[in-house]
Amino acid sequence: MKTRSQHISIQVQPDLLDKAVRYYAQTLGLVPTKSADGSVKFVGENFTLWVDPSQEPAVLQEWFVGNLDETKRKLVEAGAEVTAESDIGFFVRDPYGMRYHVCSEND
Numbered sequence: 001m002k003t004r005s006q007h008i009s010i011q012v013q014p015d016l017l018d019k020a021v022r023y024y025a026q027t028l029g030l031v032p033t034k035s036a037d038g039s040v041k042f043v044g045e046n047f048t049l050w051v052d053p054s055q056e057p058a059v060l061q062e063w064f065v066g067n068l069d070e071t072k073r074k075l076v077e078a079g080a081e082v083t084a085e086s087d088i089g090f091f092v093r094d095p096y097g098m099r100y101h102v103c104s105e106n107d
Contacts (some may be wrong), residue, residue, distance in 0.1 A: 075094070
């Protein structure tokens with residue numbers, strides 16, 4: 001399973017989103033771009049940081065894989081739970097409670 005990752009999602013409660021965006025803009029010195037779904041994107045030299053509204057605060061790493069179906073099968077067989085699907089992959093919670101987004105490298 002070939003993987004790479006350059007994306008991080010910081011999920012904050014919706015009522016704290018604007019405050020969090022200001023915080024990351026000021027501390028990282030990056031310009032935020034708002035998307036239609038309410039997420040805010042910061043693009044750095046070697047990474048993309050998303051600040052997303054969520055009722056469950058978390059930090060999500062994104063992993064890009066070559067074969068989405070095979071990766072999903074292996075993760076589930078190893079005890080992970082697929083919690084949602086996305087346009088480019090799926091969200092998973094591993095057996096240790098960590099959540100992350102697995103994405104197709106082809107998108």
